[in-house]
Amino acid sequence: MQATIVEAVKDALHTEMAADDDVVVFGEDVAESGGVFRATDGLLEEFGEDRVVDTPLSEIAIVGAATGLAMYGYRPVAEIQFSGFLPPAFDQLVTNASRIRWRTRGALSAPMVVRMPYGAGVRALEHHSESMEGAYAHIPGLKVVAPSTPHDTKGLLLASIRDPDPVLFMEPKRIYRSFRDDVPEEDYEVPLGEAAVRREGSDLTVVSWGSMMPPTLDAADEADADVEVIDLRTISPMDTETVVESVKKTGRAVVVHEGPRSHGVGGDIVAHINDEALMYLEAPVERVTGFDTPVPLLSMEDYYFPHPPRILDAIEDALSV
Amino acid sequence: MSENEPTEHPANATVSAGEPRFLTQDDLSVDTHQVVAPDGSYDADEVPDLDDEQFQDLYRWMLTDRVFSKRMVNIQRRGELGTFGSTRGQEASIIGSAYTLQPDDWLYVGRAWTPMFMRGVPMKDMIMFWRGIEEGQQSFAEHNCQIAISIGSHLPLVAGLAWGMDLSGDDAIATAYLGDGATSTGAAHEAINFAGALEVPALFYCQNNQYAISLSAEEQTGANTLAQKALAYGMDAIRVDGQDVLAVYEAVNEARKRVRNGEPVFVESVTYRMDAHTTSDDPTRYRSDEEVDAWEDADPLERYREFLRAEGLWDDIDHDAIEAEIDAEFDAALEEANAFEERGVEEIFAHVYAELPPDLQRQSEEFSDLLERRPELYDYIEQRPKG
Amino acid sequence: MHRAIGDRTFADTAMDEATARDVFRDMVLAREFDERALSLQRRGWMPGYPPFKGQEGSQVGAAYAMTGDDWLFPTYRSNAMQLARGVPASDILLFRRGFAEYHSDHDVPVFPMAIPIASQIPHAVGAGMAMNYEGDDDAVVCYFGDGATSEGDFHEAANFAGVFDAPVVFFCENNNWAISLPREQQTASDSIAVKAEAYGFEGVQVDGNDPVAVYETVGDALEDARGGDPVLVESLTYRQGAHTTSDDPERYRPEDEDLPEWRTADPLDRFESYLREQDVVDDEFVEDCWADAEAELEAAIDEAEANSVPDPEDVFDHLYEDLPPRLQDQKAWLMEYLEDHDPQEMEF
Secondary structure, X not given: OEEOHHHHHHHHHHHHHHHOOOEEEEEOOOOOOOOOOXXXXXXXXXXXXXXXXXXXXXXXXXXXXXXXXXXXXXXXXXXXXXXXXXXXXXXXXXXXXXXXXXXXXXXXXXXOEEEEEEOXXXXXXXXXXXXXXXXXXXXXXXXXXXXXXXXXXXXXXXXHHHOOOOEEEEEEHHHOOOOOEEOOOOOOOOOOOOOEEEEOOOOEEEEEOHXXXXXXXXXXXXXXXXXXXXXXXXXXXXXXXXXXXXXHHHOOEEEEEEEEOOOOHHHHHHHHHHHHHHHHOOOOOEEEEEOOOOOOOHHHHHHHOOOHHHXXXXXXXXXXX | OOOOOOOOOOOOOOOEOOOOOOEOHHHOOOOEEOOEOOOOOEOHHXXXXXXXXXXXXXXXXXXXXXHHHXXXXXXXXXXXXXXXXXXXXXXXXXXXXXXXXXXXXXXXXOOOOHHHHHOOOOHHHHHHHHOOOOHHHHHHHHOOEEEOOOOOOOHHHHHHHHHHHHHHOOOOOEEEEEEOHHHHOHHHHHHHHHHHHHOOOEEEEEEEOOEEOOEEHHHHOOOOOOHHHHHHHOXXXXXXXXXXXXXXXXXXXXXXXXXXXXXXXXXXXXXXXXXXXXXXXXXXXXOOHHHHXXXXXXXXXXXXXXXXXXXXXXHHOOHHHHHHHHHHHHHHHHHHHHOOOOOOOHHHHOOOOOOOOHHHHHHHHHHHHHHHHOHHHHHHOOOOOOO | OEOOOOOOOHHHOOOOHHHHHHHHHHHHHHHHHHHHHHHHHHOOOOOOOOOOOOOHHHHHHHHHHOOOOOEEEOEOOOHHHHHHHOOOHHHHHHHXXXXXXXXXXXXXXXXXXXXXXXXXXXXXXXHHHXXXXXXXXXXXXXXXXXXXHHOHHHHXXXXXHHHHOOOEEEEEEEOOXXXXXXXXXXXXXXXXXXHHHHHOOEEEEEEOOOHHHHHHHHHHHHHXXXXXXXXEEEEEOOOOOOOOOOOOHHHOOOOOOOOOHHHHOOHHHHHHHHHHHOOOOOHHHHHHHHHHHHHHHHHHHHHHHHOOOOOHHHHXXXXXXXOOHHHHHHHHHHHHHHHHOOHHHHOO
């Protein structure tokens, strides 16, 4: 079937709720209203009010109760309405969800998913546009996933719900509905921790993920060179092998992400390239990122966002050395 | 009254005209449930329905709690433990409540160690926990319990565990032990409200031991009691004399029944932390000797002994022999804990995820390799099997 | 629950006639603002808007109980309060278009509107504590909704206020809906007001569609707060519109609410009838209010449009007092980049 990313989310939830009675979906406005982005639309009617639950406005309790349910044997899929509202629950991710397995030497675990739309570009109000994957990927014991296509969204979400560890599933809301692609009706998984090569090329490697994939691919198409584009798909654990092998082949690299430049995932990717492919490099690795500022209010978002010309600029810089 | 009568909707109260009338805690009267008075007197008709063996059992566990705390503080002073939080003074509060719990119930504690033993956890695992050895928590988990370190952070988990029990239709409840300080955390608030709104079988057992490290309960909140906080969640609460093991047992036993029926309950047990917050803390900096002495006089074991004597049960209890048995159990547990072998460096990496991701695998291997190449690194590494 | 309209003659209330006319005038302005904002949003002038229709009486009544130096901590839903306190409509409109909300550089004691639910409540208490340190006789009114009471921020802040005797009125507008969640699913407690018992201070319910009752109640509460006794006021009103223009309440809201008629009725009509009946306003005054409101909004929209000019330096300015070197580099890069690139090219 042809589906958008948000429809793929819904399809994955539907698929897994039908397959596994232990899957419970909850959060703010997910049941009666079907979610503010309609990602959970229809689940209440199909699976009933025990398994699709509107909760009070309590992010700490949403993430914490998901952890408790998971410890008890359920497969909770909790929704945080916007990524800007996860920070109050950061403590639950750090203190409990990510380390219950470790502190009990495997006697307990928290196989749970926290889904949330992330990123700028939908002209939303302040605090609705953050890309903080770098902060979350910094939590040992947590997995962080960011799909960029409807096909991957379904497969990655199914894999995330079935994963034995807690997964923060960051949905690129800027491209929630911007295109459709072929999403198989059947059950399938896209494994966590495996990047995808979206475009093969021999001159330069661009690494990105999530909502930055479309502008990255546009820039690659426009470049006067043979550009390889890698979609990381899982931020943590990261598939560094695919990145390193590609850079060994091309000798040049650009990393593109939406979150702030410093102390972020981009710097980590550059470090991996330095560790394992330094001698193959023919130019410094470029980063195209958001600035080290909050996401500007919507009138100025466009100055912040790495649009294709900025990516192209960096590609040309990397090729010019 | 206006022409628009309010409906039965709970959000619409009766209309009042004139000066605005404010709800105030001065209008609340919160009783403290008690069975045995501080002087040892009691009404025989009000004693909970337990048999002689159970009455003796309660004493044994209270004594276990006291001896365990004493021994742990001692070995800490000898340098055989990093730190420890003593429960002296809270024995009735801890044992009376935990005695009501069933094996399938979940228990997430702060400052209550003997309940783990009551559930079958070997004493050595508690010693190991305090020595910073994760196998302790592993053992607790096998008996449906955990210790929370971060204050209040476990309450949302308990709401989730209770939710799971509700969904499964299991004959069990999830219990959070918390302190007076935890009631001020946002996590506690969200979790208790959540449990109330979703009607899950959660029991919130708050031991008001008067101190959150150095902050007294009066400075913790403007509320006269912690029990009244339950009104904010539409939940029933009971305040109980935490120095009276029978009152605690009775209150929590009744609370547990209500919780099983889908009505979460909040219990405030009024007790006192006789010792320091942990062995690193010096309570003389923030509380007076007179205050401490007054609570010494409210010793829960002594009060219970009065009851046992009056019931004629004391003669069958050989206090010294029980104490010697507990001491021997502790000695054996300590020996076992001491025998715990040093762990390999790979243990740091184990159990971070179900399956070790490649990068982490690499970090583990590189570190092992480094240790092999530069054994002098071991000069900087002190495994602390004794905490 | 406290009420004036329908229960007492105007002379028996704590409000004087001049104040009543001002309150009415500002309720009309608020209604005009809300309606104009909705229609501006529909034609793409701004991306989204959270209407407050139905809550004007509650908000304006509360605002008028405040005195000159009292601070207001508002949210995205409390725009009638900001307007009544004197924040220019153009500032609020500019914020809706994605600009900082301090264009006019006004000196009204109002914080920026909070977006994440309940995040302003700890700040309000901190400001109250500061007033205690200063020895001021000022107080704080902290606005929030029924949903906010489930957040940890509310709890920690309210408890702080009780412990530190902060001069704060916690003004909870219970409009019965937190997006799609009705009040009775938000918490099992009998009322929001009763939550004050958890913090050892007083709570009170008021008919939020009765601006006179709200004025009286918040006025009393402010007096208590100045004396070191914080108060939780639950103002019972109703969100007549959607959560925001992106929301469709038909998906979750029953056609027949289990609420009394006064709760869901129009507070502006109710207040107008009361004031006419009590001979406080007449046709001419009411017509003037509407004409003035229309003119004021017209001017505010013009002002906002004239100032809707993005300045890329704003992305970096005011993040720190002194921009750190890395950010100076990033700013320089962007300014240079923009010299060679058409800013139009950067739009989505």
